[in-house]
Amino acid sequence: MTSTTRPRARYLALLGVLPLALAACSSGTEPAESTPSASTSEEPTAEETAAAPTEQATVSPRLVITYxxxxxxxxxxxxxxVSDIPLDGFTRVNPAGDNRHVMVSTTGGFxxxxxxxxxxxHGDHAHYYTSEPVLTDVVYEADKPGHAVVHEGRTALFDDGTGAIAIVDSAAIAEGVSDDARQLTLPAPHHGVAVELSDGSLLVTDGTEEERSGVRVLDADGEEIAATDACPGVHGEATAADEAVVIGCEDGVVLYTDGELTKIDSPDEYGRIGNQAGSEDSEIVLGDYKSDPDAELERPTRISLIDTDSGELQLVDLPASYTFRSLARGDDGEALVLGTxxxxxxxxxxxxxxxxxxEVMDAWEEPMDWQQPRPAIRVLEGTAYVSDPATNEIHAVDIETGEIWNSATLEVTPNEIATASGDVPHAHGEDDGAEESEEHEDHEGHDHESEGEDHEGHDHESEGHDHDHEHEHGDHDHEDE
Known part of the structure; x- marks a missing residue:
């Protein structure tokens, strides 16, 4: 392992130097003249015309499925x-960070x-509400909306087309870019990612559309405090316990902890880890692992487990291959892999x-085109929600017992999945020990509690967001994490 730090370099100039392409607008076509929210236009917004809310006895989690x-x-x-919302084009979905909203990657942005x-x-308890789902008029403009990362009550949105980044309070995600949003534009656009930590430090990837290999850390004032260029093909992130961050490379990972960036090498010369899943309750990060640089489509049968405390990388053989939508984490830190x-x-x-x-479904084969539907997994408080595009089914699996406690057949072919727990999220900077809701839904005798997704203070999956796609060249696939 090698450790690299570089203080106060050129990234001091990033904040405010280049115009931000990521802004909110009242429609998906024309930019707003001022900082907008979902209620700034003269005409009633989509949210304002939606049905009135209904109070519920308990939390009412929901899933968002793309097709x-x-x-x-x-x-x-x-x-x-609950609702079917027509939308043209290939769409991606990521959690927004407030347990209510979901970011939809469209041709106009997020x-x-x-x-x-x-x-x-409300004091020592909460009131729960539901309403008709609606695709709001709030759009964070992006030429190529990429990774959306939620951590500690903040949501970071990365525009692959311009290198612009916007970081906003997750609780105010539906209001658009506010005056206190953190905005910067990197020197060159690329398929990248940004993660803001609780002390205000910001991890960003660095590179170009043709080549990316850098990871930079900026402090709260935008000054570079650590950097490395030893991460070829940089892709994806996951956060583990104590805010240790893992960034994937084609030959291992870069680990950020205790103010330093450390390279952890793969055991193979080419050992690509591009998709990761972390748990804030575990020091271990789950990653994929590909070792054939010449494969047109490698179907890996090994995963990687990265110990962010010891800096060790362990490879584990599986009974079957898997894809970039196969990785998740359980509430107790279990590594979950949906196999072919x-x-x-x-x-x-x-x-x-x-x-x-x-056993959840019949055996399946990964399609050659990364945009084609394939089984996906998302975890929401003890339940793994698994899609089966071959049968158009959704399954709810109790991770602890292995019981499939519910299944449904859709009239569409599911592709991506995101969750909205409907629970109280942690506010930015709130102590992890803050009181949470005591009311949970019981499913057929099983306590499948509903909590948040991806660093929202409830769900234990780092998604990565899912970050959901990785650009490789020639012999590589175009994947996400």
């Missing part, structure tokens, strides 16, 4: 379709979808031992 032609919002308990489920704290054998493999994140394999 060719639109989005469907499902009740996460019954798996019934558009805010209100999943229609939320909680309002149709099973959900549950792995002890520390030992790498295969705990159990849960």
């Amino acid at each position: 060719d032609g639109g989005l469907q919002v499902l009740d996460a308990t019954s798996l019934e379709v 558009q805010v979808l209100d999943a229609g489920t939320w909680a309002e704290p 054998d149709g099973a959900l493999h549950v792995i002890d994140d520390e030992s790498g031992e295969l705990i159990r394999s849960i």
Whole structure:
């Protein structure tokens, strides 16, 4: 392992130097003249014309499913379709960070979808509401909307087309870019990612559309405090316990902890880790692992487990291959991998031992085109939601018992999945020990509690957001994390 730091370099000039292409607008076509919100236009907004909210007895989690032609919002308990929203083009979905909204990557940028489920704290308890889901008029403009990363109550949006980054309070995501938003533009556009930590430091990737290999860390004032160029093909991120951040490379990972960037090498000369899943309750980060640089489409059968405390990287053999939408984390830190054998493999994140394999669907084969539907997994408080495009089914799997406690067949072919827990999110800077809601939904005798997604203070999956796609060249696939 090698450690690299470089103080106060050229990235001091990033803040405010270049115009920001990421802004909010009242429509997807023309930029607003002032800092907008969902209620700034003269005409009633989509949210204002939606049905009035209904108070519920408990939290009402929902799923957002993409398909060719639109989005469907499902009740996460019954798996019934709550709303079908037509939308042209290939769409991506990522959590917005407030447990209510979802970011939809469209041709205009990151558009805010209100999943229609939320909680309002009231002293020692909360009130829960639902409404009709609606694709709002708020759009964070981006030429090529890429990774959306949620961490500690802040949401970072990365525009691959311009290198522009906007970081906003997750709780105010539906209001658009406000005066206190953090905005900067990198020297060159590339398929990148940004992560803001609780002390205001910001990790950003560095590179061009043709080549990217850099990771930079800026302090709260925009001054560079650490840097490395030893991460070829840099892609994806995941945050582990104690805010340790892992960035993927074609020959290992870069780890940021205790103010330093450290390279952890793969055991193979080419050992690509481009998609990761972290848990803020675990020091281990789950990553994929590809070792054939000449493969047109490598179907890996090994995963990587990166210990952010010791700096060690462990490879684990699996019974089957998997894809970039196969990785997730359980509430106890379990590494979850959805295999092409149709099973959900549950792995002890520390030992790498295969705990159990849960048969969920028939065996399947990864399609050559990364945009084509493939099985996907998202975790929401003890339940793994798994899609099966071959049958148009959605399955709810109890991770601890292995029971499939609900399944539903859709009238569309599901592709990507995002979740909206409808629970009370942690505010930016709020202590992790803050009181949470005590009310949870019980499904057929199982306590499948509903919490948030991706660093929202509830869900234990780092997604990465899913970040959902990785650009490789020639022999590589175009994937996401």
